[in-house]
Amino acid sequence: MNQIIFAIALFITLGIFGFTTWRYVRLFMLTKPAFPVRNFGKRFGLMMKVAIGQTKMFRRPILGFIHALVFWGFLVILMGSIEMVIDGLFGFERSLAFLGWFYDFMMGTGDIFALIIGVAILVFLSRRLFMHVKRFEGIEMKHISHIDANVALTIIFLLMVSLLGLNATYVAKQTLVNAEIHGIFPIGALISQLFSGMPIETIHIYHEISWWSHILLIFIFANLLPYSKHFHVFMSVPNVFLSRLEPLGKLTNMDSVTREVKLMMDPETAYAAAPADATVERFGVLDAEDASWKNYLDSLACTECGRCTEVCPANITGKKLSPRKVMMDLRARMKEKRNGLLKEGKEFTDGKSLIRDYISEEELWACTTCNACAQECPINIDHPKFIIDMRRYLVMEEGSAPGELKATFSNIENNGAPWQYSPDDRLLWAEDLEMNKV
Ligand code: SF4
Ligand code: SF4
Numbered sequence: 001m002n003q004i005i006f007a008i009a010l011f012i013t014l015g016i017f018g019f020t021t022w023r024y025v026r027l028f029m030l031t032k033p034a035f036p037v038r039n040f041g042k043r044f045g046l047m048m049k050v051a052i053g054q055t056k057m058f059r060r061p062i063l064g065f066i067h068a069l070v071f072w073g074f075l076v077i078l079m080g081s082i083e084m085v086i087d088g089l090f091g092f093e094r095s096l097a098f099l100g101w102f103y104d105f106m107m108g109t110g111d112i113f114a115l116i117i118g119v120a121i122l123v124f125l126s127r128r129l130f131m132h133v134k135r136f137e138g139i140e141m142k143h144i145s146h147i148d149a150n151v152a153l154t155i156i157f158l159l160m161v162s163l164l165g166l167n168a169t170y171v172a173k174q175t176l177v178n179a180e181i182h183g184i185f186p187i188g189a190l191i192s193q194l195f196s197g198m199p200i201e202t203i204h205i206y207h208e209i210s211w212w213s214h215i216l217l218i219f220i221f222a223n224l225l226p227y228s229k230h231f232h233v234f235m236s237v238p239n240v241f242l243s244r245l246e247p248l249g250k251l252t253n254m255d256s257v258t259r260e261v262k263l264m265m266d267p268e269t270a271y272a273a274a275p276a277d278a279t280v281e282r283f284g285v286l287d288a289e290d291a292s293w294k295n296y297l298d299s300l301a302c303t304e305c306g307r308c309t310e311v312c313p314a315n316i317t318g319k320k321l322s323p324r325k326v327m328m329d330l331r332a333r334m335k336e337k338r339n340g341l342l343k344e345g346k347e348f349t350d351g352k353s354l355i356r357d358y359i360s361e362e363e364l365w366a367c368t369t370c371n372a373c374a375q376e377c378p379i380n381i382d383h384p385k386f387i388i389d390m391r392r393y394l395v396m397e398e399g400s401a402p403g404e405l406k407a408t409f410s411n412i413e414n415n416g417a418p419w420q421y422s423p424d425d426r427l428l429w430a431e432d433l434e435m436n437k438v
Helices: 002-030 040-052 055-059 061-090 095-099 101-130 143-176 186-195 200-227 229-241 255-265 267-273 293-301 307-311 323-347 361-365 372-376 383-398 403-415
Strands: none
Touching (some): 002 061, 002 200, 002 293, 002 323, 040 055, 040 229, 055 061, 095 101, 101 143, 101 186, 200 229, 229 293, 293 323, 293 383, 307 323, 307 372, 323 383, 372 383
16 A cells, blocks of 8 residues: 555656656747867766765865765765665565665665754855855845745755654664664664663554655755755756856857857858858847847756855946846746746747846946856856847847947947047057157
């Protein structure tokens, strides 16, 4: 009976998760190309260093270390969850125990990590609920963002409590009937003392409650994550793996513009390079579907930690720009348009756009392109690239730019340089110099 209930729960979980994943895949298919994914060795090294090693988190040693422990603990505990799925489906108990010392090691570290994560989550929750942490505030941090974070943290805490309960009741149960204990549970063994003197039936009921609450929480959490800021639990590792490998400050050329320039310089080469049916798409980014798959992945991976905004010189000096908001706005806009886009494709419009309805021109032009945000982001999100693409839309499609820039643009157009002097007058400054008199 238990196996049937478990199989139904697993089937529902996988069904909902599959449906959500399919919707995300279809949204990604509507986005634009970003860059070819090559250099797998380099990417793997980066992923191990930044995502698994959590190196950027250690810039704040104490909190970074606590966060890293939570992350590493999750990886270890994942193995126990896989075992629970096998046990639940086939009616086994501790089905991976045949792994011997490795199993003992994983169970032991998982048991200790459950306690560490539980305590760390309490610290994180207290910071969010009772401390005034500037990084967690800002116009983009709406009430729902805080609720979202607190709900996810509470579920993680309950996951750890149920896991410790599971380990403790397992140790108590096996000890009472003198059966072999598979795995090592230092924390579970300590907690198991609370059950001494209880009849085996009562301990068994507690064990069942712990087992089912733990696995059902995992199932619920897995399906809540894609709709929460904690989606980064899934997305941050692939996002780091798919980081842009070029230097942060390097601006990419737009293929369509490159073709136009080639056309002017050498028509035959340009025609040869351009496909006959090449259609000129929108220049830059106006709305969510103009973003590249990497921009969209960035927005889904964003943890809303605020480290980018905290170092942004524009934000620090009181400008409206917040790089975290830019990422959150892209995610929110895609979510708002999602059903229409999935139904009608890229042609769908609801009369709104990412620029102006979510991100103002003032915010976009406040960016100094210093790349501090991208440098600081613990999961290598590239905000400036996206901001520049939105500016490109404003300039190239609407001719919209701050007055100073417009003057610069027209100088470049007329004089071939940003200054308001004719190219013929460029060397006037040198007329009276000695070298000219020789
Ligand atoms: S690149 Fe722009 S958004 Fe990022 S920190 Fe610098 S000014 Fe802020
Ligand atoms: S973009 Fe990066 S640094 Fe900024 S809030 Fe998101 S995860 Fe944190």
